[in-house]
Amino acid sequence: MGEDEAGTTAGAGPGTGTGTGPALEVACDESGSDGENLTRGNTDVFAHAGVHVPVTAAALALREVRARIRSPAEEYKANHLLREKHRRVLEWLLAPGGPLHGRAGVHLTEKAFFVVDRVTGLLLTDPEAAVALFRTGRDDLGNEGWRTFLAAANRLLRGRHDGEPHAPVDHFLATVDALRAARPAARTARVLERLAGQRDRAEAYRTRLSEAPAGHIPVLEPLLPAIVATAAHWSAGGRPVRLVHDRQNILTAERIAWVEETARHAGIALTGVELVVARSDARVQLADFLAGTARRIASDERNGRGDPALTALLRPYVLPASVWGDARSWGALAPEANDPLGVAG
Template sequence: MSGNRADGERGGAVGASLEIACDESGSDGENLTGGNTDVFAHAGVSLSVASAAAAVREIRDRIRSPAEEYKANHLLREKHRAVLEWLLAPEGPMHGRARVHLTEKTYFVVDRTLGLLLDDAAEAALLFPAGRPVFGQDGWQAFLEAANQLLRVRHDGDPVDAFYGTVDTLRRAHPGTDAARILERLAATRPRAVAYRDGFLAGPPLVPLLNPLLPAIVRTAALWSASGRPVHLVHDRQNMLTPERIAWIEDTARRAGIGLAGLRLVVARDDARVQVADFLAGIARKIASDELNGRGDPALTALLRPYVDPDSVWGDARSGALLAAPVTG
């Protein structure tokens, strides 16, 4: 995925850097186990403004909706299936010029919980696939919800007591399993959880542990700068992206050796490249969610595969293999 050519076929160039337009889909804040979506998607596209505008015009000409602003939902309607397939197809306007980073939200919760409490996020790759078979649907859902409440800034009741009560109940009910072994380790971490919650007394953290957007942006920068060419990111405006958090993104990328040259915000409707990124993010979220829940469309999943970041945060092995998003640990 190289940068802009003189004829403008590729992404916008800023000096020696590559400009990538970004948007997301599936944001529910820190509510990752009871929100409206179970997948978060962050897309980046390497298109010139002219190429992106041409793609948006073509979509409008094919769909012919009176809506002022088109969204992914327009493309996901069955009557517009041909337009969706054209957009994702190898001969379409995005192929080789767009990528999407996926986050399976419940896996993200488990990953962040074990990373915080055990300093061992690798255990998430063991606990996550075992949780539902060992603890049952109700027990596993109780664990996920308790972990989500423990880590989120806004919460109900005493999230520390609720989490460790759930851990104790499950580990005692299912002894001798690998899942119970991990819960045994978690049961000894209450002081760390209390210290984490006490940290909120001074105010909410700059970077909420459970918000997937900020790490997804860092990953997008890493993905596009992997060839050695630095990237500028152009992102749709949203409340989460304050100047302080943008500075955190840039600093985090710099310390990780990622070639992020800068990030600026735009209004999506004023930048066709961001509109295309919005299309891809919304489409990818829906296709991935359908595959995750066993109702995937094989043709659409196959069309999406070339766009999916192989280092997406994904815990379900079956759907991950189909989406080309391998299980991460």
């Protein structure tokens, strides 16, 4: 077997390469995709997992999961592990000494914060505005006002064309004006006032969107930046990394090219992305297990119903570059000293 087949030792972190040698092969899968519908979809967290486990070891781990769960299903998914009766199997999978420990990582995206980060980035080019608005908006605007704002922002950024070309712009700005009229606290009012003055930028964005070719990069798609973040994590230190990813409709040839080009511009040693059918690769199935269970654990923590034991087991896997705005839940989910994108300060 080559170096990649031999794998890393349990507990050894990624990114320890010296910039030479064969590419580290990392198998990936995601959980929680709702397309560009991030505010009214079925899930509030998106998770993208990367697993560096030798093929033979992954097959043995998958066989062990099957032996412990004993389901007749042809293909096991994360939902099998999330059933209470199989909790011990999930704990074994994530625990120190388990098949994934030291060999896997998961990038988390809090969807509501992702929308706020994208809309303030587009209109204000100010990353601090996203943090400020996200951390005060719900309290200052109330739950209904906050949901209304998120839905209007999602509609503005979404690639789908509905009605007149600038109808999403009119709707978003009318929503912002209505929320300002309710006189929220000054900390939120300041960001809303800045957003209200950005009609030109918003209309220019919708015009660009209407002229974009098929296969353009959606602003609201969390999968593509998550893949780049996963490649960055595993190639830290300069070691080349190659991703083997479950097939997804979003991953067209044009978008894979965007991922690879973005990685190159960022100095990430990504040598390529290969798409495979999950059931044909035990490593990708393990990535599915991690992505699906991480999404549920993180969502429960975000919504105040977290399981302390499962959150603690997940913590070593969470990538620092995760896109997360809620300070309380991040404090529980993040390894020590981890600070996700856009939440510093």
